[in-house]
Amino acid sequence: MSCVNEFAPQLRARGFRATPQRMVILHVLRHAGGHLTPSQVFEQARIDLPGLTEPTIYRTLEFLATSGFVLAAHVGNGKMVYELAEAQHHHLICRHCGASTEIEHAPLETLYHQLEVTTGYRLDSSHVTLFGLCPACQS
Amino acid sequence: MSCVNEFAPQLRARGFRATPQRMVILHVLRHAGGHLTPSQVFEQARIDLPGLTEPTIYRTLEFLATSGFVLAAHVGNGKMVYELAEAQHHHLICRHCGASTEIEHAPLETLYHQLEVTTGYRLDSSHVTLFGLCPACQS
DNA sequence: ATCCTTATTGCAAGTTTTTGCAATTGTATC
DNA sequence: GATACAATTGCAAAAACTTGCAATAAGGAT
Ligand SMILES: [Mn+2]
Ligand SMILES: [Mn+2]
Ligand SMILES: [Zn+2]
Ligand SMILES: [Zn+2]
Numbered sequence: 001m002s003c004v005n006e007f008a009p010q011l012r013a014r015g016f017r018a019t020p021q022r023m024v025i026l027h028v029l030r031h032a033g034g035h036l037t038p039s040q041v042f043e044q045a046r047i048d049l050p051g052l053t054e055p056t057i058y059r060t061l062e063f064l065a066t067s068g069f070v071l072a073a074h075v076g077n078g079k080m081v082y083e084l085a086e087a088q089h090h091h092l093i094c095r096h097c098g099a100s101t102e103i104e105h106a107p108l109e110t111l112y113h114q115l116e117v118t119t120g121y122r123l124d125s126s127h128v129t130l131f132g133l134c135p136a137c138q139s
Numbered sequence: 140m141s142c143v144n145e146f147a148p149q150l151r152a153r154g155f156r157a158t159p160q161r162m163v164i165l166h167v168l169r170h171a172g173g174h175l176t177p178s179q180v181f182e183q184a185r186i187d188l189p190g191l192t193e194p195t196i197y198r199t200l201e202f203l204a205t206s207g208f209v210l211a212a213h214v215g216n217g218k219m220v221y222e223l224a225e226a227q228h229h230h231l232i233c234r235h236c237g238a239s240t241e242i243e244h245a246p247l248e249t250l251y252h253q254l255e256v257t258t259g260y261r262l263d264s265s266h267v268t269l270f271g272l273c274p275a276c277q278s
Numbered sequence: 279a280t281c282c283t284t285a286t287t288g289c290a291a292g293t294t295t296t297t298g299c300a301a302t303t304g305t306a307t308c
Numbered sequence: 309g310a311t312a313c314a315a316t317t318g319c320a321a322a323a324a325c326t327t328g329c330a331a332t333a334a335g336g337a338t
Contacts, residue, residue, distance in 0.1 A: 017304050074213050101258050111250050119240050123271035132262035156334050
């Protein structure tokens with residue numbers, strides 16, 4: 001659990017609490033190499049913290065997402081998935097076979113800037129999911 | 140209901156059936172000026188077709204979406220929403236107040252093309268949702 | 279008009295996600 | 309270290325969504 005110590009002061013500095021539930025969930029996300037669904041987070045997290053309940057999983061993941069500690073995404077299977085917010089990236093997913101490719105943020109910069117100018121919105125550049133057909137599924 | 144007659148032959152031509160359930164749901168979507176959640180579709184549609192059930196709503200909306208008659212989107216409140224697939228467009232939504240602005244597809248063309256070249260995927264350009272802060276919420 | 283095939287629906291049950299509220303527990307202050 | 313306040317949690321119930329399967333009915337063929 002020492003690998004999530006950094007988060008406690010970050011939470012407190014913003015007026016939030018560093019609860020065991022939050023620490024365990026962050027810990028699970030840190031050691032999962034990729035996107036996890038709420039049930040997957042629940043399965044893992046309850047091992048370290050037996051009393052933990054599902055409503056807390058859902059509420060905590062949403063809290064961590066809106067406060068910027070984790071990224072959320074819809075990846076086409078209907079379920080929301082979460083991961084620790086580390087490197088900036090996006091996803092490109094095959095509608096047919098589900099194959100998925102990571103996209104850097106760089107190629108979206110121009111578009112984001114252009115949209116900010118024309119709409120007046122300030123875009124936050126996080127974790128977009130685009131769909132299409134992968135090379136193998138185009139026949 | 141004559142306003143959804145066009146869909147019956149389109150369905151049959153592709154080997155699907157033009158069922159009353161599908162016609163009514165398309166009719167509801169045609170007269171709703173915007174995105175509807177499955178429950179909203181259900182409320183409306185059951186008026187015209189009393190026997191209609193929720194599983195049929197969910198399955199039909201998903202069917203219509205994957206076969207291209209309707210567009211689906213996640214608009215930030217956790218619920219999926221649907222609308223008739225007419226003009227090509229995308230959405231820009233304020234994370235803070237929920238305000239939303241439509242985006243033309245044109246500004247995304249360059250990006251899509253660039254991503255197709257670098258990834259080999261063929262992007263289908265439908266109904267992306269981007270998030271940010273609207274002009275009013277940027278203080 | 280009737281028959282046949284099979285896509286689609288309804289039903290019943292299961293799973294997932296949300297919500298309201300009272301009890302708990304972090305953390306700031308003394 | 310003890311106290312007080314408010315954020316956060318667990319609990320119980322509700323709502324939303326999914327699934328398997330048997331019954332129905334759309335549409336093509338005769
Ligand atoms: Mn990701
Ligand atoms: Mn739309
Ligand atoms: Zn594929
Ligand atoms: Zn706003």
